[in-house]
Amino acid sequence: MSIIMDVMKTAVRLAPGSWLPGGTPDPLMNKHGLIGKPASRIDGPLKVQGKARFAAEVSLPGLVYASLLYSTIARGRIATLETAEAEAAPGVALVMTYRNAPRMAPPPLMMSAPKAAGASGLPIMQDAEIRWNGQPVALVLAQTQEQADHAVSLIRVTYAVAPAVTSFDAAKAKARTPENILGEPSSIEIGDAEKALKDAAFKVDLIYRTPRHNHNAIELHAATVAWNGDQLTVHDATQMVNGTAWTLAQVFGVKEEQVRVLSPYVGGGFGGKGLGDHQILAIAASRLSGRPVRILLSREGVYRVVGGRTTTEQRVALGAKPDGTLAALIHTGVAATPTRNVCPEQFSFPARHLYAANAIKVAQQVTDMDMLANIFMRAPGESVGTYALECAIDELAEAMQLDPIELRRRIEPEKDPTSGTPFSSRHLVEAYRHGAERFGWDRRDPTPRSRREGEWLIGMGCATATYPYYRMPGGAARIRLTADGRAIVQMASHEMGMGTATVQAQHAAERLGLEYEKVSFEYGDTSLPSGTLAGGSSQTASIAAAIIAVSEVLTKELLKLAGNDSPLAGLKPDEVEARDGGLCHVDEPGRFESYVSILKRAHRDELVCEAEAPQPFEMWKYSMHSYGAQFCEVRVNAVTGEIRVSRFLGSFDCGRILNAKTATSQFKGGIIMGLGLALSEETLFDERSGRIMNPSLAEYHVPVHMDVPAIEVIWTDIPDPHSPLGAHGIGEIGITGVGAAVANAVYNATGKRIRELPITLDKLL
Amino acid sequence: MRPFLYEKAADAAEAVHFFAQRAQAKYLGGGTNLVDLMRENIERPEIVIDVTGLSREIRDVDDGGLVIDAGTKNTTVASHRTVRERYPVLAQAILAGASAQIRNMATVGGNLMQRTRCYYFYDDAARCNKRERGKGCDAIEGFNRIHAILGASSHCVATHPSDMCVALAALDAIVYLEGPQGARHLRLVDLHRLPGDTPDIETELRAGELITAVEIPALPFAIRSTYRKVRDRSSYAFALVSVAAALDVDDKGNVRDVRLALGGVAHKPWRATAAEQALRGAPASEENFRRAAEAELKDAVGLAGNAFKIELAKRVIVNTLQKLAMESGAGS
Numbered sequence A: 001m002s003i004i005m006d007v008m009k010t011a012v013r014l015a016p017g018s019w020l021p022g023g024t025p026d027p028l029m030n031k032h033g034l035i036g037k038p039a040s041r042i043d044g045p046l047k048v049q050g051k052a053r054f055a056a057e058v059s060l061p062g063l064v065y066a067s068l069l070y071s072t073i074a075r076g077r078i079a080t081l082e083t084a085e086a087e088a089a090p091g092v093a094l095v096m097t098y099r100n101a102p103r104m105a106p107p108p109l110m111m112s113a114p115k116a117a118g119a120s121g122l123p124i125m126q127d128a129e130i131r132w133n134g135q136p137v138a139l140v141l142a143q144t145q146e147q148a149d150h151a152v153s154l155i156r157v158t159y160a161v162a163p164a165v166t167s168f169d170a171a172k173a174k175a176r177t178p179e180n181i182l183g184e185p186s187s188i189e190i191g192d193a194e195k196a197l198k199d200a201a202f203k204v205d206l207i208y209r210t211p212r213h214n215h216n217a218i219e220l221h222a223a224t225v226a227w228n229g230d231q232l233t234v235h236d237a238t239q240m241v242n243g244t245a246w247t248l249a250q251v252f253g254v255k256e257e258q259v260r261v262l263s264p265y266v267g268g269g270f271g272g273k274g275l276g277d278h279q280i281l282a283i284a285a286s287r288l289s290g291r292p293v294r295i296l297l298s299r300e301g302v303y304r305v306v307g308g309r310t311t312t313e314q315r316v317a318l319g320a321k322p323d324g325t326l327a328a329l330i331h332t333g334v335a336a337t338p339t340r341n342v343c344p345e346q347f348s349f350p351a352r353h354l355y356a357a358n359a360i361k362v363a364q365q366v367t368d369m370d371m372l373a374n375i376f377m378r379a380p381g382e383s384v385g386t387y388a389l390e391c392a393i394d395e396l397a398e399a400m401q402l403d404p405i406e407l408r409r410r411i412e413p414e415k416d417p418t419s420g421t422p423f424s425s426r427h428l429v430e431a432y433r434h435g436a437e438r439f440g441w442d443r444r445d446p447t448p449r450s451r452r453e454g455e456w457l458i459g460m461g462c463a464t465a466t467y468p469y470y471r472m473p474g475g476a477a478r479i480r481l482t483a484d485g486r487a488i489v490q491m492a493s494h495e496m497g498m499g500t501a502t503v504q505a506q507h508a509a510e511r512l513g514l515e516y517e518k519v520s521f522e523y524g525d526t527s528l529p530s531g532t533l534a535g536g537s538s539q540t541a542s543i544a545a546a547i548i549a550v551s552e553v554l555t556k557e558l559l560k561l562a563g564n565d566s567p568l569a570g571l572k573p574d575e576v577e578a579r580d581g582g583l584c585h586v587d588e589p590g591r592f593e594s595y596v597s598i599l600k601r602a603h604r605d606e607l608v609c610e611a612e613a614p615q616p617f618e619m620w621k622y623s624m625h626s627y628g629a630q631f632c633e634v635r636v637n638a639v640t641g642e643i644r645v646s647r648f649l650g651s652f653d654c655g656r657i658l659n660a661k662t663a664t665s666q667f668k669g670g671i672i673m674g675l676g677l678a679l680s681e682e683t684l685f686d687e688r689s690g691r692i693m694n695p696s697l698a699e700y701h702v703p704v705h706m707d708v709p710a711i712e713v714i715w716t717d718i719p720d721p722h723s724p725l726g727a728h729g730i731g732e733i734g735i736t737g738v739g740a741a742v743a744n745a746v747y748n749a750t751g752k753r754i755r756e757l758p759i760t761l762d763k764l765l
Numbered sequence B: 001m002r003p004f005l006y007e008k009a010a011d012a013a014e015a016v017h018f019f020a021q022r023a024q025a026k027y028l029g030g031g032t033n034l035v036d037l038m039r040e041n042i043e044r045p046e047i048v049i050d051v052t053g054l055s056r057e058i059r060d061v062d063d064g065g066l067v068i069d070a071g072t073k074n075t076t077v078a079s080h081r082t083v084r085e086r087y088p089v090l091a092q093a094i095l096a097g098a099s100a101q102i103r104n105m106a107t108v109g110g111n112l113m114q115r116t117r118c119y120y121f122y123d124d125a126a127r128c129n130k131r132e133r134g135k136g137c138d139a140i141e142g143f144n145r146i147h148a149i150l151g152a153s154s155h156c157v158a159t160h161p162s163d164m165c166v167a168l169a170a171l172d173a174i175v176y177l178e179g180p181q182g183a184r185h186l187r188l189v190d191l192h193r194l195p196g197d198t199p200d201i202e203t204e205l206r207a208g209e210l211i212t213a214v215e216i217p218a219l220p221f222a223i224r225s226t227y228r229k230v231r232d233r234s235s236y237a238f239a240l241v242s243v244a245a246a247l248d249v250d251d252k253g254n255v256r257d258v259r260l261a262l263g264g265v266a267h268k269p270w271r272a273t274a275a276e277q278a279l280r281g282a283p284a285s286e287e288n289f290r291r292a293a294e295a296e297l298k299d300a301v302g303l304a305g306n307a308f309k310i311e312l313a314k315r316v317i318v319n320t321l322q323k324l325a326m327e328s329g330a331g332s
């Protein structure tokens, strides 16, 4: 008996990957110390003082400034190109076009190799070919930004225009099914959903449309780059330092180790700060001119060369039985994409995991359009997919005269509806219950147009939020434990303002039993152990897993170092725990020695350990997702159709929340971006020319302060037993479901179903 | 942006003098519109003449009116006590525009002379008769949600984007000018032109003429005036449709006088004379407001993206007048 108990105990304390399938949960999962505390962001004071140095603020001796000229046609060839006047303009150091650009391999397409970061795989300034409207056709380097911008305006280009596919309707007619959708099957069929739909007692069969969106992070895309022989240094604004370094090495034919990418601060990423043409062109120009180069895209430039969310047309059809369960769930559709692209806008993902149905059909297609490659944008796919799916659920509930939350309760699945795997942690029904209570859902009258205050019609709506849990393989962390009892945790990861550095410092301090002030987290530099990208809301879990792994190694090394003269002598790693700046026996806390003492006795300045995170096996074994219930109250002006969101509440189920303050900001930020998606954001892509017509913050309408009501955020805080720290990433889920919650509220207020985003006032007149 | 000369004028005469030095000259107010357009290479002056150093006063005139110097900042006008008390429509219109930062920079003269926000005007890759006469207009069959429904032509469907001007049109403001041929003045409603086949000529200003001031005549019933702006977000967006209105209702509930102007609908701030005429002397009723609105928009033409503005404008006219009528204790 006691032997079994001992085994159990040690198993509980086992650190690395113990939370993986077959193991036991991370002991820190339920420990209430630093983890979960609303610590303020470490980078906050630096940023408000202007001391955080961003990519476009790095100064290097001899620096020259780049400016880009963009094509004005979507398809064709450059016919003539006159650069003499630009070359002669004041301050100009170089004019680069396809004629003199160094030969470069196209960047390997994302997911074609572990660190590939190419967004489109097209050649970059290698030929006279034009492939989208806005493609860079020339780059000027000059002593100042103004001189470079001026010289660019002196370049004369004419084009031989070729027919271009820039109409979504035309492209849709030739839509094709891609091999896969981000590694998942393009279509899944379980049973005969169309037949089940036909026979269903209640049904809805609807088309939803969503527009293009562009990235508008406050920090414009920028890089400051320099060659030293074959050594390349890139000060970048990126969510993927290692991917960028590896991919640049392929493009420029150097070794990965010869490329160093630094990105300590990123002024907003949202999926848009990856490797684009602009860094590659700046690096090429630097090589050609022998000068360090800074490139800072203009706001227009970001619209021309950095993709965003793309147009979708989605069909959602639901068939229900009289008892309110689903006979059929169909979610199919097309996304507008260019030929070579990695972002199919996975709008059908939510329908694969959210609800139980006897028969399911999901299928996604893409098009071959002559357009800038769309790229990831906060919850790509899920944001617009939940709009369609969750509006349709609302419409079905109405057809059945059921409360939409009750309908969702009845179609809550026991296991993943398409993969059949068990859920690692799913408390969506609870999230709805808490949210409904707090929001006052019972005050909603299901009959549209039943609440009015003066000119204003008032309505409430709700929708499910969901986003997958991801943990990326391949990340490693290093801990430097110093003789003064401090720890520096290092991993080439990213801080785009989410709170990464703060949260991982909290985590590491708790894990190592150190005071928070004694731990620092270093990131954003490829000279550190390789991290994973900050994307897919995966970074928090990925870093946490690596820190767990390295702290286990550290414990082993410390015990070795402690040797026989220590109170810890003879103890095994699984018999000790970290606490009060040292290690102690789990059952006899008196058997303790501090890190300072261990290192001092061993005459060591520091102890350095490094380890890689285990493979993310948890993702294979479980269906892992985050959930939420979004609640919205809108006021719609009966005269003008103006829509004002008056209240919003998000109730989330995302595993354990690691920092209440940074988490709240992430959720709120997602919701605010969702309000933009619902009500105002739309890239005006002129289908005649393939040109974006509103590349500015004046005419591309993100929400302003007055569009954003008080937002309340609550969460279940139930740890996922199968993820490191019990946590899920939370960067993206906030935006999901918002479009539908707003649309459903608008319906409740006005009796009008708006099935095309954004919901502008003219649609309600 | 092209390299250019910069001069700061001490007074109007000097400004006019500098202007004559170069073929391509531009006066510079707060620069919130001109500098943007220079960055886009849409405006390419050889010289800019900064006129923010000119007098910037707001003065009462004897008959109860007000004179506002052209260099006065938008914020200053909106927060001026007399403006707020006697012409609330003007203060509201200014505050409904742009952002606090832009209003702090923007001048009255610049606001009057600001150029359209048509996407195709702003992009020199597009065709635009306003930028290059005879080139064609890409807006007519393109994105035209923010474009004109009144007084447009087959050459141009752009709108004048100013909010302030809509209030000034309703208030019958007078614009004072000084130019190489001396001083003169115009009614504000005559300052901006309809596009016709010369949309590149936007105003009646002659070459080198400088706006020196704007006068708002006395209009006692303007203490009951208001500005209603409908736009795509709560702030920091141009008007889809806006209405500036002042209403004077007698004891019998009849309209003694009314001022009405529309924004976001035409190449110029649109004084709604047909509606005013229909209303004068008539009972201040919802029915009559609707009739007046119909009369004003009788000739409105919608494009694919902006046809909704016709109904929207009518509704906002009716709604705004009703509110004013209600305030004056009359009406429906």
Ligand SMILES: Cc1cc2nc3c(=O)[nH]c(=O)nc-3n(C[C@H](O)[C@H](O)[C@H](O)COP(=O)(O)OP(=O)(O)OC[C@H]3O[C@@H](n4cnc5c(N)ncnc54)[C@H](O)[C@@H]3O)c2cc1C
Residues within 6 Å of the ligand: A697, A698, B026, B027, B028, B029, B030, B031, B032, B033, B034, B035, B036, B051, B070, B071, B074, B096, B097, B098, B099, B102, B105, B106, B107, B108, B109, B110, B111, B112, B113, B114, B115, B161, B162, B163, B164, B209, B210, B211, B212, B236, B237, B238, B239
């Ligand atoms: C993002 C954004 C949003 C905006 N939103 C709104 C809005 O919602 N509503 C609204 O009404 N406005 C809006 N504006 C426009 C703003 O009101 C104008 O830019 C501003 O009023 C122009 O004033 P300025 O002094 O800066 O003009 P400038 O940019 O200096 O000049 C504009 C033009 O006026 C000419 N000019 C200047 N002074 C004189 C003079 N004394 N005599 C003759 N010509 C002169 C210049 O040569 C130039 O052609 C917005 C602007 C921006 C950038």
